[in-house]
Every structure is written in C-alpha cells, then in structure tokens.
Amino acid sequence: MAKKVLIVVTNHAEIYEGRRTGIWLTEFAEAYLEFFDRGYGVTVASPLGGRGPIDPGSVDSTTSQRLLDTRKHLENTLKLDEVGADEFDAIFLPGGHGTMYDLPDNPKLQELLRDFHEAGKIVAAVCHGPAGLVGARLSNGEPLVAGKRISAFTDREEAATTLDRHLPFLLESKLRDLGAIYVAAPNWTIHYEVDGNLITGQNPQSTLAVAHAVIAQLG
Secondary structure, X not given: OOOEEXXXXXXXXXXXXXXEOOEOHHHHHHHHHHHHHOOOEEEEEEOOOEOOOEOHHHOOOOOOHHHHHHHHHHOOEEEHHHOOHHHOOEEEXXXXXXXXXXXXXXXXHHHHHHHHHHOOOEEEEEOOHHXXXXXXXXXXXXXXXXXXXXXXXXXXXXXXXXOHHHOOOOHHHHHHHOOOEEOXXXXXXXXXXXXXXXXXXXXXXXXXXXXXXXXXXXX
C-alpha cells in the first residue's frame, strides 16, 4: 500500500489592504513533488476547502514550470472537516504568511494534529507552517510543542521581511512561550529539526530537507 500524506494549506490571502499573502508556493510545490515522485498518495486540504491562494511574492521568473504546474492542486482543496487522521500516514504544513491567520485556531486542524501525533504518525511543517501547531494540544491538555525541539521562521527573519508589526504574533516567540525547545540557524540557511515523529524546518530554503526527513521516516 502506498503511503498517504495530507498537506494542509491556508485560505487566508491578505496581511493588510493591498498586501496579498497566502501559501508560499515553493514550500508547497517542492514537498508535493517529493512525495508524489516517491509514489505517495497526496491529498491537499484547507480550513475552508476550495482555492488556496498563492503569495505573489513566492513566484518569479526563476520558478520552474514543474513547480508552477502544482498550482492546479490548490484550485479545489478538500475542506479539513472532510478528512481524518486514520486515512493518512503523515501530515505536512507548508508556510506562507496566510497560515498565521487561519491555522492556529482551527479546531479541526488541532484535532488532526493531536490524533496524528498520538498515533505516532509524522507531523511535519516548514517556515510559517508551524503556526498550525501553536493551538494544538495533546489529550492531557499540554501543548503539542511543549518540550519538543522545533524550528520555524525566526523572529530575526520576520523582522527582515518588515511584516513583523502587521502579524497577529511572532512565530518563534509564540513557540517558545508554549514551551518548545526552539532551535534556529542563521537567517535564510537550511535548517530542520527532528524530534521523534515531529519534523520542522526554519524557512523556505529548508523545505526539501523537511520533505526528505519525512520520506526517511515513512520509507
């Protein structure tokens, strides 16, 4: 039986009036293609279902056609309420600033993350994707990230984007507040952490490393 991966993306498309956001395309596309090329079944879902918006800043003249072609998988995503953890072997949360708005407080995502983690299944996220982890709690009420080695977009990297003052929270700071053992490398360098079945990466540059770590565990 082929392994099955659930990719959860954001539906949120704006930081402030005139500043569009959404999914950082390479974080979705690179992981999607790694899983697809491995022969895994890949399902894409979002809080609302339907279209997952792409951050326009994540596409430029250097973006390969193969990465661009994955946009079709974001046109009609499943609604999160339609999926269950028992259907999949891993869950992966790519980033983009949109995740900071609609993933942290989504009860269905919180339920899925708890169920994946407590079943020993892989929970993976990269860059701003770990924003989806901040609301997740285990059955005992503890934050899922508490005491776990974790990486995500750093407060320093956020300051470099100049968007830090517009966001609902800073991801590194929030994860630390929840008791995570936050680990980072210098800005924009490849870095990821594996703590049991929890796999997290720091920034867009870390997407392939996270995907490969997921594949190494899934086999």
